[in-house]
Amino acid sequence: MNDTTKPDAKSRRQFIVEASALTATLAACGRPESTNGSASATDTTAATSGNAAHGGRERSGAQNPDSRADTSLHHAMPGSSGTKGTAAANVTFHRVDPILPPVSRERVTRLHFTARETAVRVRDDTVVAAWTFEGDIPGPIVHVRQGDTVEFTLTNQGQIPHSMDFHAAQIDPKVAFRSAMPEQSVTYTFKPKYAGAFLYHCGTAPVLMHIGSGMFGAIIVDPPVPLEHAKEFVLVHSELYLGPAQNGVSPFDYNKMLGTLPDLFAFNGRPSQYQAEPLRVKRGELARFYVVNAGPTHPCAFHIVGEQFDTVYLGAPPGNAIRGVQTFAVAAGGGMIFEMRADVPGEFVFVNHAFGHGQKGAIGMLVVEE
Ligand SMILES: [Cu+2]
Secondary structure, three states, X not given: OOOOHHHHHHHHHHHHHHHHHOOHHHHHHHHHHHHHHHHHHHHHHHHHHHHOOOHHHHOHHHOXXXXXXXXXXXXXXXXXXXXXXXXXXXXXXXXXXXXXXXXXXXXXXXXXXXXXXXXXXXXXXXXXXXXXXXXXXXXXXXXXXXXXXXXXXXEEOOOOOEOOEXXXXXXXXXXXXXXXXXXXXXXXXXXXXXXXXXXXXXXXXXXXHHHHOOOEEEEEEEOOOOOOOOEEEEEEEEEEOEXXXXXXXXXXXXXXXXXXXXXXXXXXXXXXXHHHOOEEEEOOXXXXXXXXXXXXXXXXXXXXXOOOEEEEEOOOOOOOEEEEEOEEEEOOOEEEEEXXXXXXXXXXXXXXXXXXXXXXXXXXXXXXXX
């Protein structure tokens, strides 16, 4: 009675042994049995997702069918179009203002972003061929309240498809987050259901390339009853994977992104920019950091040297608070709110405490003044 099961069990055991031996010969022996099943499943899924409206429910890669036309890498690889011929010397550096802009008194926020490909100087010695929202990395800080209406339009002024995925929205992504072709626009409306610090990013495939090339930003959603008055900063953490510079401009490198070993890290697009020009608060003043992690891959272990966070909101404030926190990791694609009140003046380094990443630029300075 075990005739039918024994061979399967044996071949499975054999496959594990063979696979763990990591030899080409043994792996080749094991592969046909194991891939027959998975290959057919993949084919079925792929066929289903191409034909059925519900394919996206099970396969995250199918959520944005309009963008599937631009998944090929030749679009994504070097030198994003629109930056060709750019004289790197003419691209000036500017520090990104991390201050949270005031929330509008209007209950309807109308946003019209352009997607465009442009060169951005991220350090004195580094100009990148960026894909952007509104021409910069990160895109503009959006500040609204829970329950507000956000009427959003993306106009694509680039040369490849782009789209917008707001993590603060609950909406049919196949419709709202669809790609806008060059010279086209996409419009949708949403009402943030929860307060918090949320990522927005281009969702056009390959999403890794579009986020990795600079198409991300933060949307901050206030709770109905505002949090205690504070000096508020928005820090969007990200990784940079650079290819060899051409005419002084470095393209982003998709294969490096797949390898997940970044050349640089940054808060608000520029490695170490807040060491050169720190954030400042007064002694005793409440400081609030909206830390959003664009990734595209690694977490951000947010920490301030010599300080502790009085409060970290893991989810929508004012609930979900934990107290007395030294470090907390913000996942790629996540956002959290960190609060501290400095009792002593001084210079306090804020850093991604995964120090291999902090050392590569995810570091800055908070000056507490008397
Ligand atoms: Cu894009």
